[in-house]
Amino acid sequence: MGCAAPRAPFLSKIQPKSGNAGTNPICPISTHDWWGERPREPCPSPKLTTQNPKLRAWTFAPNLDGPKILPYDVGPMRTADFHFELPPELIAQTPAPTRDGSRLLVLHRDSGKTEHRQFRDILEFFRAGDVLVFNNSRVIPARLRGKNAKSGGEFEILLLEENGTNDWWAMMRPGKRARIGTQIILTARDESPTTPPNAETTSSSPIGWERAGVRAGIRETQILATVLETNDEGHRRLRFTGTKNILEDLDRIGEVPLPPYIERAPGTPNSGSASQDRERYQTVYAQPPGSVAAPTAGLHFTESLLEKIRALGVHICFVTLHVGLGTFAPVKAETLSAHKMHEERYELSEDTARAINNAKRENRRVIAVGTTSVRVLESVANEHNGKLVPGPGRTNIFIYPPREFQIVNALLTNFHLPCSTLLMLISAFAAPGETRGRKIVLSAYAEAVRERYRFFSYGDAMLIL
Numbered sequence: 001m002g003c004a005a006p007r008a009p010f011l012s013k014i015q016p017k018s019g020n021a022g023t024n025p026i027c028p029i030s031t032h033d034w035w036g037e038r039p040r041e042p043c044p045s046p047k048l049t050t051q052n053p054k055l056r057a058w059t060f061a062p063n064l065d066g067p068k069i070l071p072y073d074v075g076p077m078r079t080a081d082f083h084f085e086l087p088p089e090l091i092a093q094t095p096a097p098t099r100d101g102s103r104l105l106v107l108h109r110d111s112g113k114t115e116h117r118q119f120r121d122i123l124e125f126f127r128a129g130d131v132l133v134f135n136n137s138r139v140i141p142a143r144l145r146g147k148n149a150k151s152g153g154e155f156e157i158l159l160l161e162e163n164g165t166n167d168w169w170a171m172m173r174p175g176k177r178a179r180i181g182t183q184i185i186l187t188a189r190d191e192s193p194t195t196p197p198n199a200e201t202t203s204s205s206p207i208g209w210e211r212a213g214v215r216a217g218i219r220e221t222q223i224l225a226t227v228l229e230t231n232d233e234g235h236r237r238l239r240f241t242g243t244k245n246i247l248e249d250l251d252r253i254g255e256v257p258l259p260p261y262i263e264r265a266p267g268t269p270n271s272g273s274a275s276q277d278r279e280r281y282q283t284v285y286a287q288p289p290g291s292v293a294a295p296t297a298g299l300h301f302t303e304s305l306l307e308k309i310r311a312l313g314v315h316i317c318f319v320t321l322h323v324g325l326g327t328f329a330p331v332k333a334e335t336l337s338a339h340k341m342h343e344e345r346y347e348l349s350e351d352t353a354r355a356i357n358n359a360k361r362e363n364r365r366v367i368a369v370g371t372t373s374v375r376v377l378e379s380v381a382n383e384h385n386g387k388l389v390p391g392p393g394r395t396n397i398f399i400y401p402p403r404e405f406q407i408v409n410a411l412l413t414n415f416h417l418p419c420s421t422l423l424m425l426i427s428a429f430a431a432p433g434e435t436r437g438r439k440i441v442l443s444a445y446a447e448a449v450r451e452r453y454r455f456f457s458y459g460d461a462m463l464i465l
Helices: 053-058 119-125 246-253 272-280 296-300 303-311 350-361 371-383 421-430 437-450
Strands: 046-048 060-062 103-107 114-118 131-135 143-148 154-164 167-173 183-188 219-230 236-241 289-291 315-321 344-348 366-369 391-395 410-414 461-464
Touching: 103 119, 103 437, 114 119, 119 303, 119 461, 131 350, 131 371, 143 219, 183 246, 219 246, 296 410, 303 315, 315 350, 315 371, 344 371, 350 366, 366 371, 371 391, 371 410, 371 421, 410 421, 421 437, 421 461
Parallel strands: 103 461, 131 315, 131 366, 366 410
Antiparallel strands: 046 060, 103 114, 143 154, 143 183, 154 167, 167 236, 183 219, 219 236, 315 344, 344 391, 410 461
């Protein structure tokens, strides 16, 4: 979309089994707690610090009797070094009443000073000539539900990346039952019994829109997913039939792919909370569809606020990075250097590249909205000696301390999960080229906890200057 004025994975929560099975011993707060994945390297066992099983995924602390963690400025940085304690009640379950009604913690890197403000106050921190860069990827309703065409067993599907029309990589639960050749009838909660307008209606269609024996409120669609192959990470490649393009059916049969820490009743896409999520788990400037998680720093902006920002002489630009596993996959390795990021698709327009290159040449600030915007800009700069060259690409850049930044001068972000790659990125940004940024960020996070900020996707924001 470039610099023109804007027009505008997660997996459902399944409680872990008793004991520590299914959790990540490095940092148990992560998406794979609910999908039975395990870290590939040994690490300290966690200690459970609560008796409430509903909160067990959020109240682990490192085992103090385990191996001693080296200081953050000595030796390789470890995943466990990015752990912090968070009271479960600070995990935002719903968005603020208004998009710009959230709070804003401002961190000044030069002094370490923090300010506690309202998000609307962000106007005070912009100046004429700044370039503000947003990720305009649109979240798709990527969570699907279905039934084994033979046994009737239920499946949950999280679409990850499109290979081509009706050809997708996906995560599936239960994965062990999704063998190659398995056929899954997609289901939907839909009040209308009519055939979807873009479905194939020939006599050769594998599944009718309605079938006898389906429980009230649940309809079997005409769409069939067939497992074609499995990769080394356990993801399934699916081929969809009975539809011209599954992407066009997602608004009708899919569910918003909220993170697992946001609790919603499963399979209720027509409920009031689901309707709110469809609106609020999407930025007002979202354009090309493709993300399976929201670029959450942008959720705080309204059309009115964007117009006020433009009136200050700030240049608003857009990049596109379709958020997938590269952003939200947990770190399973004990050391950061051993973690491998998944690739994600991005697009950098000619208008955006030109605007940012001009700003850098004229010593004007480039402010990234969200870590995904940072990853696009720094990825392209790394490949072109500090310059931005427009075009599509794929990136698996993993930014962690110590790291220099070639493009971004300031960063707006949300509060991130312990031990996540996003927390590691902002730790690098807090002190470019040094390792002390980890301490700066965790200190700011501790202050945010004391001040009762709301954390994660629907939570408050942090501006790092």
